[in-house]
Amino acid sequence: xxxxxxxxxxxxxxxxxxxxxxxxxxxxxxxxxxxxxxxxxxxxxxxxxxxxxxxxxxxxxxxxxxxxxxxxxxxxxxxxxxxxxxxxxxxxxxxxxxxxxxxxxxxxxxxxxxxxxxxxxxxxxxxxxxxxxxxxxxxxxxxxxxxxxxxxxxxxxxxxxxxxxxxxxxxxxxxxxxxxxxxxxxxxxxxxxxxxxxxxxxxxxxxxxxxxxxxxxxxxxxxxxxxxxxxxxxxxxxxxxxxxxxxxxxxxxxxxxxxxxxxxxxxxxxxxxxxxxxxxxxxxxxxxxxxxxxxxxxxxxxxxxxxxxxxxxxxxxxxxxxxxxxxx
Numbered sequence: 001x002x003x004x005x006x007x008x009x010x011x012x013x014x015x016x017x018x019x020x021x022x023x024x025x026x027x028x029x030x031x032x033x034x035x036x037x038x039x040x041x042x043x044x045x046x047x048x049x050x051x052x053x054x055x056x057x058x059x060x061x062x063x064x065x066x067x068x069x070x071x072x073x074x075x076x077x078x079x080x081x082x083x084x085x086x087x088x089x090x091x092x093x094x095x096x097x098x099x100x101x102x103x104x105x106x107x108x109x110x111x112x113x114x115x116x117x118x119x120x121x122x123x124x125x126x127x128x129x130x131x132x133x134x135x136x137x138x139x140x141x142x143x144x145x146x147x148x149x150x151x152x153x154x155x156x157x158x159x160x161x162x163x164x165x166x167x168x169x170x171x172x173x174x175x176x177x178x179x180x181x182x183x184x185x186x187x188x189x190x191x192x193x194x195x196x197x198x199x200x201x202x203x204x205x206x207x208x209x210x211x212x213x214x215x216x217x218x219x220x221x222x223x224x225x226x227x228x229x230x231x232x233x234x235x236x237x238x239x240x241x242x243x244x245x246x247x248x249x250x251x252x253x254x255x256x257x258x259x260x261x262x263x264x265x266x267x268x269x270x271x272x273x274x275x276x277x278x279x280x281x282x283x284x285x286x287x288x289x290x291x292x293x294x295x296x297x298x299x300x301x302x303x304x305x306x307x308x309x310x311x312x313x314x315x316x317x318x319x320x321x322x323x324x325x326x327x328x
Contacts, residue, residue, distance in 0.1 A: 091160030150181025247285025249306030256302025
């Protein structure tokens with residue numbers, strides 16, 4: 001196994017078009033992970049965990065910023081260098097296992113080595129070695145349908161280690177497992193995060209936190225505490241918050257008017273709504289730990305007040321809040 005110098009991410013921005021709108025799940029991300037560390041990308045569905053893994057695997061090209069692993073600038077790879085990186089430098093453990101049903105455990109592990117030109121005998125020897133390493137030496141001839149979910153995930157991890165990659169990526173590796181199966185997979189992931197390798201795990205499973213060296217929370221934090229309201233004065237055209245940013249406050253308009261607009265994938269923008277004095281806006285992001293789905297901009301000289309989700313609930317009442325969110 002080659003020695004990894006670590007993972008360095010700088011000012012990373014990933015964006016794509018969805019329904020004609022710009023979606024930016026990763027924006028201005030900086031991250032350093034040292035060799036031998038296990039890092040968790042923690043967050044709810046849709047927060048950008050799998051998207052970030054895809055960029056680390058050089059499957060998805062970022063819109064901006066830099067991903068550097070050891071001496072490789074991942075975001076700039078192309079051609080043969082890209083193929084070699086994907087084959088030898090990075091291993092991927094998929095959420096749904098992605099095992100071939102007609103192949104045995106040993107054959108599933110050997111498949112990427114066969115594809116890479118490794119001889120049949122050597123690939124089988126290496127596969128048997130890896131299956132023993134993950135505790136499945138007695139299951140080498142079993143097909144996926146004859147294995148439990150935890151055993152299938154172990155086969156998937158063994159397959160990802162076929163070339164002893166210095167970077168291992170796992171996408172929700174405990175999603176389909178019960179608590180007994182989870183125990184073995186968690187211990188295995190901790191074990192393979194050894195000197196010379198970086199392990200990055202995308203998960204919403206907080207049971208993994210004690211095993212991690214680093215935790216990167218990609219879902220905005222929901223503030224459940226009270227704090228003084230924040231009053232802001234905005235001149236015409238001033239942006240209060242931008243589409244895609246984390247949201248921590250709900251705002252009321254004290255005076256003036258706020259316009260909410262969405263950025264389109266063609267570079268233009270779409271008017272969503274206008275909010276005048278007495279109205280409120282921006283409630284879904286902080287209440288549910290989401291990113292802002294629109295940009296809030298002052299149309300005229302405007303005064304707004306920001307409240308934490310806790311204080312906004314107190315302000316409008318729980319029943320009234322539920323009605324407002326449901327649109328009734």
